Amino acid sequence: MNAERATRRFFATDPGSLAKKLIGQTLVRVLDDGTRLAGIIVETEAYLGQRDKAAHSYKLHRSARNEPMYAPPGTAYVYFTYGMHHCFNVVAGAIDEPVAVLIRALEPQEGESLIRLNRSRGDERRRENLRISDLCSGPGKLCQALHIDRSLNGVDLAMDPRLFILRTKTRRVADTKLTNTVRVGIDSAGDWKNRRLRWYLTASPHVSVRKGQNPRRQPV
DNA sequence: ATGACGATTTACT
DNA sequence: GTAAATCGTCATA
Numbered sequence: 001m002n003a004e005r006a007t008r009r010f011f012a013t014d015p016g017s018l019a020k021k022l023i024g025q026t027l028v029r030v031l032d033d034g035t036r037l038a039g040i041i042v043e044t045e046a047y048l049g050q051r052d053k054a055a056h057s058y059k060l061h062r063s064a065r066n067e068p069m070y071a072p073p074g075t076a077y078v079y080f081t082y083g084m085h086h087c088f089n090v091v092a093g094a095i096d097e098p099v100a101v102l103i104r105a106l107e108p109q110e111g112e113s114l115i116r117l118n119r120s121r122g123d124e125r126r127r128e129n130l131r132i133s134d135l136c137s138g139p140g141k142l143c144q145a146l147h148i149d150r151s152l153n154g155v156d157l158a159m160d161p162r163l164f165i166l167r168t169k170t171r172r173v174a175d176t177k178l179t180n181t182v183r184v185g186i187d188s189a190g191d192w193k194n195r196r197l198r199w200y201l202t203a204s205p206h207v208s209v210r211k212g213q214n215p216r217r218q219p220v
Numbered sequence: 221a222t223g224a225c226g227a228t229t230t231a232c233t
Numbered sequence: 234g235t236a237a238a239t240c241g242t243c244a245t246a
Contacts, residue, residue, distance in 0.1 A: 045227070054227070065242065083239030085228050102227055140228050185227055208228095221246080233235075 006165040008158045011073035015046035015092040015099040019199050022090065024173035026166040027106060029146040037115055037146045038166070039106025039136050043200035043207050045183045047089070049099040054189035057098030068154045069098035076163060078143070078153040085140030088148050090157060090165070104184070104198075106136035107206040108145070115145045138208040177202055184209060 006025065011018060028038045047055040049069075056066040056079070068077040069091055077089040077100055093099040108115055115135050120127030136142040143149065148163070157164050179202045186193050200207045 047227075056227080061243095063242075079227085080241065081226055082228050083226090083241070087227060089227085104227085138228070144229095183227070188226090223245090224243090226240105226242090229238090231235105231237085 002170050003166045003168050006074070006158065006167040008072065008074045010165070010167060011090060011092055011157070012094060013073075013092060015048060015101050016197065018090065018092040019044040019046040019101045019197070020175070020178065021172070022101060022103070022165070023178060023199055023201055024171065025168065026109060027103065027142075027146070028110075028164050028166050029148060030162050031147060032162075035111060035114060037111035038109045039142065039146070040109055041103055041105075042107050042204040043103075043105035044198070045102040045104055046092075046197040047100050047102065048197070049093070049097060052189075053192040054183060054186035055098070055100075057100075060098065062098070066098065069100055070096050071154065072156075074156060074158040076152055076155045076157055076160075078148060078150055080150060082140075086143035086149050087139040088143050088152075102139060103142065104139050105200065105204075105206050105208045106142050106145075107204060108132060108135050118145050118147060133205045135206075137206050141208075173201065 022041050022044050025041050026038050027041055030036050049055055049057045050060050057069045068075050072095045073092055075091040077091055078086055080086055089100040089102050091100050116127055119135055136145045152163055178199050180196050181198050182196055183198045
């Protein structure tokens with residue numbers, strides 16, 4: 001209802017603002033066979049570029065890996081980490097300004113059965129036991145769930161048929177429904193690890209980690 | 221050429 | 234709580 005594909009203009013803002021705007025919007029992945037997988041974005045983190053010690057683009061570092069961060073806003077930056085996981089970012093700001101928003105968690109919306117299969121690694125027992133809140137509750141999990149890998153690195157989210165953001169124009173999640181806290185997994189970022197550049201939908205059970213709470217012990 | 225490490229996830233003690 | 238899995242990237246030589 002009243003949903004439109006996000007255009008370049010939507011992404012052309014500072015990463016903190018985009019991180020907040022993205023909460024509540026829908027991430028859509030269309031597979032080559034036309035299958036559609038989607039989820040509502042419930043958790044994001046902003047990476048501020050040149051001055052941000054936790055960003056891949058700290059001090060304007062530029063390499064083959066993070067090249068998409070220098071591309072126009074609305075570009076996908078997908079990278080491979082820990083030898084086994086992918087992370088998906090939305091490039092923000094302006095061209096040659098390497099800032100981005102990491103998408104950290106989704107509430108599954110379309111294609112749950114295939115998402116469940118993607119997350120089960122061929123283990124039927126595991127597929128049955130996965131809770132809905134385990135499907136996309138982390139940056140690596142949601143990439144595995146929606147088949148997002150380096151083949152989508154650098155694509156234009158405003159134009160590419162395989163990956164885009166569906167934006168509900170008349171709705172926007174109120175700040176009062178969001179928790180704003182420190183980013184996850186950036187322990188070596190010095191004082192930047194204390195900056196509150198992470199946002200999540202406070203009431204959502206699909207968030208990756210909560211302050212002082214082990215996600216594995218969350219009730220169904 | 222080599223070694224350390226990572227914007228993570230999972231299983232296990 | 235701790236540790237393993239697993240490999241591309243980066244800094245150093």
